[in-house]
Amino acid sequence: MTLVVAVASLAGCGLPRSGPTRGELLETDATPGDNAVVVPVDRRIARAASMTPALGFSKDFQSAGIVGSDDIRPGDVLGLSVWENVDNGLLVSQGMNSTALTEVQVDGDGFIFVPYAGRVRAAGNTPEALRQLITGKLDPQTPDPQVTVSRIAGDGATVTVLGKIGGQGVYPLERPTRTLSAMLAKAGGVVIEPEVAQVVVTRGGQTGRVWLKDLYSNPRMDIALRPGDVILVEKDQRSFTAIGATGAQSRVQFETQSLSAVEALAQVGGLSTNFADATGVFVLRDETPAVANAVLGRADIAEPQRIIYVLDLTKPNGLFNARDFMIRDDDTVYVTEAPYVQWTKTFAAVNGSLSPVNSIASLTGN
Structure with a gap:
C-alpha cells in the first residue's frame, strides 16, 4: 500500500517527460473553432487530408507566346x-x-x-x-x-539565372534559349537532385514555381521566357518537425516531392524502441478550410482549423493508413511515450536505481 501511495504521489508531481500523453491529447475539445480537433485517421481521412496544392505556372505564364528573341532591343x-x-x-x-x-x-x-x-x-x-x-x-x-x-548579355532581351545552377549569370534571349528548359541547359544545368529541385520564375509582380521533374514531363510548364525574367533554382524548402519518442527530434527537410507519415518517421529513425507508444502517433496541422470541411464533414468552416490527426499503428490497417497519410509543410509529428515509461520513471524516483520489480520486493519485504 505504501508503494502505491508513493507512486501515485510522484506521478502527480510532474515527473520529466517528452510531452503530453496520448490520453491528454485525446481529451482535447472536439469543437471546431479556436480549439484543436482530434481526428482518428482511417482510409477516408487519410485521403481527404492528403490534398497537397500542386506546383505549376499560372495561365498568364503558360499563355505567353514565344518572343522574337532575335530582334535587337535598346540596352542589348x-x-x-x-x-x-x-x-x-x-x-x-x-x-x-x-x-x-x-x-x-x-x-x-x-x-x-x-x-x-x-x-x-x-x-x-x-x-x-x-x-x-x-x-x-x-x-x-x-x-x-x-x-x-x-x-x-546586356540590359535588353536578357534573363537572370540564379541558385543551384551550373553557371549563374545574365543570359541573352536567343533563338535556342527562348524557353525555360533551354535556358537552364544553357546555364549549365541544375546541380542538385532533381527530386527536390524547384524552379521559380519571377516576371514583373508575378511569381511561378514548378518542380524540375514536372518541367520536363509536362510541356505546358516549359514556358516561354520574357526579357527581364529572373529564374531561381532552389532545393525544396518544405520541412516538418519531429518530437517525442522518435529516433531523432528535430526539424527535418523533405527528401521527396511527397512524404507519407511512414516515410517521415523513417527519416527520423523510426519509433523509439524503448519509449514509443505505437497507438499514439499524432500529426498536428493548421488545416485549410477546404480540407477541414472535407475531413470533418462540414461546410461552414471558413478559417484555418487546427487538427490533431491520430495514427494508431497497432490497428489492422494502421500502417496502411500511415502510409497513405501525406505529411505537409510545417506539420508537427509527435509520438507519445508508452504508459510504462512514466511508471518506470516513478519507480526510479522512489527507489533510485532499483528496477520496478526490485522496488516492489523491497517495499513489501518479499
Whole structure:
C-alpha cells in the first residue's frame, strides 16, 4: 500500500517527460473553432487530408507566346567583327585582316555607332539584318567588307539565372534559349537532385514555381521566357518537425516531392524502441478550410482549423493508413511515450536505481 501511495504521489508531481500523453491529447475539445480537433485517421481521412496544392505556372505564364528573341532591343550589347580585303583597311590594323568591336551597347534610342558607318539603327533588326545594314554602309569605303554581328548579355532581351545552377549569370534571349528548359541547359544545368529541385520564375509582380521533374514531363510548364525574367533554382524548402519518442527530434527537410507519415518517421529513425507508444502517433496541422470541411464533414468552416490527426499503428490497417497519410509543410509529428515509461520513471524516483520489480520486493519485504 505504501508503494502505491508513493507512486501515485510522484506521478502527480510532474515527473520529466517528452510531452503530453496520448490520453491528454485525446481529451482535447472536439469543437471546431479556436480549439484543436482530434481526428482518428482511417482510409477516408487519410485521403481527404492528403490534398497537397500542386506546383505549376499560372495561365498568364503558360499563355505567353514565344518572343522574337532575335530582334535587337535598346540596352542589348552586341559584338561586331569586320574583315577587309586590303592591307591598309579602314578599321583593320597593319598586318591584320580583321578587327573586333566588342561590347557595343544599343542606346536608348535604339542606335549604335560604327566607325566609318556612323550611327546605325540596331533596335528592331535581327543580327543578320543589322549585318547587312553595316555592310552596305562600309562597302563604298572598303572593297567587299565582311561583317558579323552577335548578341551578348546586356540590359535588353536578357534573363537572370540564379541558385543551384551550373553557371549563374545574365543570359541573352536567343533563338535556342527562348524557353525555360533551354535556358537552364544553357546555364549549365541544375546541380542538385532533381527530386527536390524547384524552379521559380519571377516576371514583373508575378511569381511561378514548378518542380524540375514536372518541367520536363509536362510541356505546358516549359514556358516561354520574357526579357527581364529572373529564374531561381532552389532545393525544396518544405520541412516538418519531429518530437517525442522518435529516433531523432528535430526539424527535418523533405527528401521527396511527397512524404507519407511512414516515410517521415523513417527519416527520423523510426519509433523509439524503448519509449514509443505505437497507438499514439499524432500529426498536428493548421488545416485549410477546404480540407477541414472535407475531413470533418462540414461546410461552414471558413478559417484555418487546427487538427490533431491520430495514427494508431497497432490497428489492422494502421500502417496502411500511415502510409497513405501525406505529411505537409510545417506539420508537427509527435509520438507519445508508452504508459510504462512514466511508471518506470516513478519507480526510479522512489527507489533510485532499483528496477520496478526490485522496488516492489523491497517495499513489501518479499
